[in-house]
Amino acid sequence: MRHIIPKTYREALEHLKSGSLHILAGGTDLMVQNRAWSETPVAFKKDTLYVYNLEELRYIEREGDMLHVGALASYDMLERHPDTPSALKRCIALLASPGLRRVATLAGNIGNASPAADGVLVLYALDARVVLDSADATREIPIEEAITGPGRTAFEDGEMIREIRIPLEDFDSERFKKVGGRKADAISKVSFLGAAAFDGDVIKDLRLALGAVNTTVVRRREIEAQYQGLTAADLKARSQEIREAYAPYVRPIDDQRSTATYRRQVALNLIEDYIHSL
Amino acid sequence: MADITFTLNGERITLREEPNLRFLDVLREKLNHTGAKEGCGEGECGACAILLDGHIVNSCLLPLASVDGRDVVTIEGYRMTERYQMLEKAFIEEGAVQCGICTPGMMIAAESMLRENPDPTDEEIRHGLAGNLCRCTGYNMIIAAIRRAAKEGEGLW
Ligand SMILES: Cc1cc2nc3c(=O)[nH]c(=O)nc-3n(C[C@H](O)[C@H](O)[C@H](O)COP(=O)(O)OP(=O)(O)OC[C@H]3O[C@@H](n4cnc5c(N)ncnc54)[C@H](O)[C@@H]3O)c2cc1C
Ligand code: FES
Ligand code: FES
Numbered sequence: 001m002r003h004i005i006p007k008t009y010r011e012a013l014e015h016l017k018s019g020s021l022h023i024l025a026g027g028t029d030l031m032v033q034n035r036a037w038s039e040t041p042v043a044f045k046k047d048t049l050y051v052y053n054l055e056e057l058r059y060i061e062r063e064g065d066m067l068h069v070g071a072l073a074s075y076d077m078l079e080r081h082p083d084t085p086s087a088l089k090r091c092i093a094l095l096a097s098p099g100l101r102r103v104a105t106l107a108g109n110i111g112n113a114s115p116a117a118d119g120v121l122v123l124y125a126l127d128a129r130v131v132l133d134s135a136d137a138t139r140e141i142p143i144e145e146a147i148t149g150p151g152r153t154a155f156e157d158g159e160m161i162r163e164i165r166i167p168l169e170d171f172d173s174e175r176f177k178k179v180g181g182r183k184a185d186a187i188s189k190v191s192f193l194g195a196a197a198f199d200g201d202v203i204k205d206l207r208l209a210l211g212a213v214n215t216t217v218v219r220r221r222e223i224e225a226q227y228q229g230l231t232a233a234d235l236k237a238r239s240q241e242i243r244e245a246y247a248p249y250v251r252p253i254d255d256q257r258s259t260a261t262y263r264r265q266v267a268l269n270l271i272e273d274y275i276h277s278l
Numbered sequence: 279m280a281d282i283t284f285t286l287n288g289e290r291i292t293l294r295e296e297p298n299l300r301f302l303d304v305l306r307e308k309l310n311h312t313g314a315k316e317g318c319g320e321g322e323c324g325a326c327a328i329l330l331d332g333h334i335v336n337s338c339l340l341p342l343a344s345v346d347g348r349d350v351v352t353i354e355g356y357r358m359t360e361r362y363q364m365l366e367k368a369f370i371e372e373g374a375v376q377c378g379i380c381t382p383g384m385m386i387a388a389e390s391m392l393r394e395n396p397d398p399t400d401e402e403i404r405h406g407l408a409g410n411l412c413r414c415t416g417y418n419m420i421i422a423a424i425r426r427a428a429k430e431g432e433g434l435w
Contacts, residue, residue, distance in 0.1 A: 001298075003280065003296070003297045003298055003343065005280055005297060005343050005346065024341065024343075024344075026339075027339055027340065027341055027344060028321060028339050031300070031321075031338075031339045031340075031341065032320050032321060032339070035319060035320065038303065038316055038319060039303050039306075039307055040303075041296045041298040041299045041300075042298045042299075042300060042341060044298060048297075048298065050297060050341065050343035050344065052343070052344040053343075053344065053346055053347060053348075076333070093405075096321070096408075096409065097321075097324065097336075097408045097409020097410075098333075098334050098387070098390060098391070098405075098406060098408065098409060099321075099324065099327055099334040099335045099336045099387075099390075099409045100321055100335075100336065100339070100409060102330070102333050102334065102335050103330075103335055103339070103340070103344070
């Protein structure tokens with residue numbers, strides 16, 4: 001296996017031309033997934049491109065109503081940045097531990113493509129977009145298109161995330177919930193982000209996203225759209241109907257963390273409770 | 279093999295090693311710094327904590343490649359400081375050490391937190407220790423020790 005430590009981003013992109021590589025950012029997923037015996041090197045199954053020290057990609061910048069998050073900006077940097085959306089800050093506060101947040105990245109959360117990824121859940125709700133570079137092209141895709149299934153992304157060999165773009169919008173109500181085991185380290189059994197903006201009494205924007213209940217994060221814009229323009233009171237009166245609208249998309253699996261029935265109940269309760277809180 | 283250069287407890291060193299070695303193993307096996315421990319090897323327990331550029335990280339999740347050009351402080355280096363002395367005294371007085379396996383990691387977590395927040399509430403201390411497990415003490419003594427160190431060591435952080 002080859003180990004490539006590029007000195008510049010340009011050099012990294014040139015190396016990516018040579019085929020499928022592990023891109024190691026914070027390493028908090030890759031190091032665990034490829035763990036070998038103690039005292040032996042990590043057993044990567046592909047050639048590895050170590051990008052953690054590419055300072056060029058370690059930035060967070062606001063431009064108008066858009067936040068540009070460089071691929072190597074850590075959760076810790078996001079937590080401290082004044083322009084980070086509060087929904088993302090809520091999620092980061094519950095994500096693992098200070099040591100992990102110091103090195104781990106949102107780009108890695110996307111690249112790992114777990115249906116239980118907390119950062120990705122927030123990115124879905126905030127309409128984030130992902131900018132992918134290769135040695136000779138750049139494209140920008142919505143987060144929903146970036147992730148295609150558990151552990152699967154739409155990235156081509158040769159591409160890597162340069163940055164994540166998050167539109168900055170104000171919400172009047174926000175709730176992030178993670179129902180898991182131990183608060184710090186539990187990768188979610190079920191996670192939820194709800195956000196709403198009102199115009200007077202009328203809902204002008206409603207966003208509901210659920211993690212760990214399907215092969216990717218569940219966000220249904222067509223359902224959200226149906227309830228925009230209603231008052232909070234109307235919405236509450238229809239909470240049961242909203243719950244049922246999501247039921248077909250809540251199709252969790254049994255795994256070592258939880259059973260499907262439990263996850264399903266919890267996920268639908270989270271939606272209903274949030275509607276009642278508005 | 280790659281040449282990786284970093285500072286370890288104030289001393290600049292260059293190693294020619296496999297970049298995919300876990301930094302925890304480099305410390306323990308190649309550099310004879312055994313203060314950082316292996317608990318879980320998966321980022322869950324904090325026994326392997328070190329300071330990277332002044333902030334806690336888990337050395338079991340860190341490949342050697344990522345350390346290139348950075349500043350590392352382990353418990354061996356931290357021991358030489360006045361802040362450590364204050365923490366040590368507080369840990370002893372509060373009975374915050376039983377088997378001791380978690381202690382180096384707890385001290386590193388405490389340092390990382392106090393550096394940013396010299397006067398933490400108990401809730402903030404708990405948040406700062408969220409990545410460090412202790413099987414013995416039940417945490418209350420550790421929290422009390424950090425509270426005491428912050429109070430008695432006012433001005434140190
Ligand atoms: C103890 C522990 C607790 C955790 N808790 C949580 C939690 O609460 N919530 C949660 O969501 N996750 C959690 N995780 C998982 C992990 O920390 C996150 O998914 C993190 O965001 C991964 O980022 P990283 O930079 O460390 O990724 P890496 O391990 O470096 O990479 C992960 C994947 O992304 C790819 N990748 C990285 N950067 C790029 C790029 N620029 N372009 C393209 N692909 C890229 C890699 O090739 C790899 O496939 C936890 C992990 C551990 C070990
Ligand atoms: S050994 Fe590194 S966190 Fe447990
Ligand atoms: S004192 Fe034994 S694990 Fe903490």
